[in-house]
Amino acid sequence: MNKRIHPIKAYENLDFLHSDDARTIRVLSEYQEPLTRLKKHRVNNTVLFFGSARADAEDTGSSLTRYYWEAEELAFQLAQWAIQLKPKGKNFVICTGGGGGIMEAANRGAERAGAKSIGMNISLPTEQYPNRHISPELAFEFHYFFMRKFWLVNKARAIVAFPGGFGTLDEVFEVLTLVQTEKIDRDDICVILYGKQYWREIINFDALVKHKAIHPQDLQLFKYCSDPHEAFTRLKSRLLPHLKTDFRD
Numbered sequence: 001m002n003k004r005i006h007p008i009k010a011y012e013n014l015d016f017l018h019s020d021d022a023r024t025i026r027v028l029s030e031y032q033e034p035l036t037r038l039k040k041h042r043v044n045n046t047v048l049f050f051g052s053a054r055a056d057a058e059d060t061g062s063s064l065t066r067y068y069w070e071a072e073e074l075a076f077q078l079a080q081w082a083i084q085l086k087p088k089g090k091n092f093v094i095c096t097g098g099g100g101g102i103m104e105a106a107n108r109g110a111e112r113a114g115a116k117s118i119g120m121n122i123s124l125p126t127e128q129y130p131n132r133h134i135s136p137e138l139a140f141e142f143h144y145f146f147m148r149k150f151w152l153v154n155k156a157r158a159i160v161a162f163p164g165g166f167g168t169l170d171e172v173f174e175v176l177t178l179v180q181t182e183k184i185d186r187d188d189i190c191v192i193l194y195g196k197q198y199w200r201e202i203i204n205f206d207a208l209v210k211h212k213a214i215h216p217q218d219l220q221l222f223k224y225c226s227d228p229h230e231a232f233t234r235l236k237s238r239l240l241p242h243l244k245t246d247f248r249d
Contacts, residue, residue, distance in 0.1 A: 030147040042089035051102025051162030075109030107133035190238035196224035
C-alpha cells in the first residue's frame with residue numbers, strides 16, 4: 001500500500017525560512033510588512049525622535065532625566081497639534097525606535113495627547129523590550145538594523161535628536177549624510193539637535209569646518225533647540241508644507 005506524502009509548502013517551511021538561503025525573503029518581509037501595515041493605518045508621515053535609551057524618568061541624579069521630560073512634552077505638543085489638523089490619514093505621527101528612555105518619553109507624550117504613535121523596535125542579544133506607550137497596531141519588531149533604519153527615516157518629515165550615545169550618534173550622522181549627499185532632499189526633512197550645550201560639547205562641528213572635512217554650509221543641515229516650545233514652533237513651520245490630504249505610498 002502506497003503511503004501518501006504531504007510535503008511542506010515552501011512558505012510554511014520554518015527551517016527553510018530561518019536558513020541562510022532564505023535571508024532575501026526575510027529582508028523583503030521586513031520591507032513589505034511595515035509598508036502594508038502603515039498603509040492600512042493611513043500613516044502619511046512621521047516626526048522621528050532619537051535619543052538615549054538610558055534616560056530615566058525618575059533618576060534625579062542623571063542629567064538625562066531633564067531630556068526625558070522635555071521629549072515627553074515636545075511629543076505631546078506635536079501630537080496634540082497634529083490631531084487638530086484633521087486631514088485624511090495620519091500626519092506627523094510620533095515615531096521612535098521603540099525602546100526605553102527618550103523613545104519611551106516620546107511615545108508617552110503622544111499617548112498623553114490621545115494620539116497614535118509608532119515604535120520600531122530591534123531584537124538584540126540583550127533584549128530591548130517595546131515600551132508600553134506605543135500603539136499596539138503600530139509596534140514593529142525588526143531583525144535587521146538596516147531595514148529598521150530604512151523605516152525609521154522613510155516617512156520622517158522631521159527628526160529630533162535628543163542627547164544619546166553610540167546608537168543616537170550613528171543615527172544622526174547617517175541622516176545628516178543622506179541629506180548632505182541629497183539622497184534625502186533638504187527641503188523634505190527638518191533636523192533638530194535638541195540640547196545645544198550637550199551637542200556642542202559632544203561634537204565639534206566647527207572643527208570639521210576648520211579642517212575642511214565638511215563645507216561651512218553643511219552646518220545649515222540642522223538647527224539647535226533647547227526648549228520644547230522653541231522646537232515645537234520651528235517644527236510647525238517646517239512641517240505644514242508637507243501636510244497631506246490623502247495617503248500615498
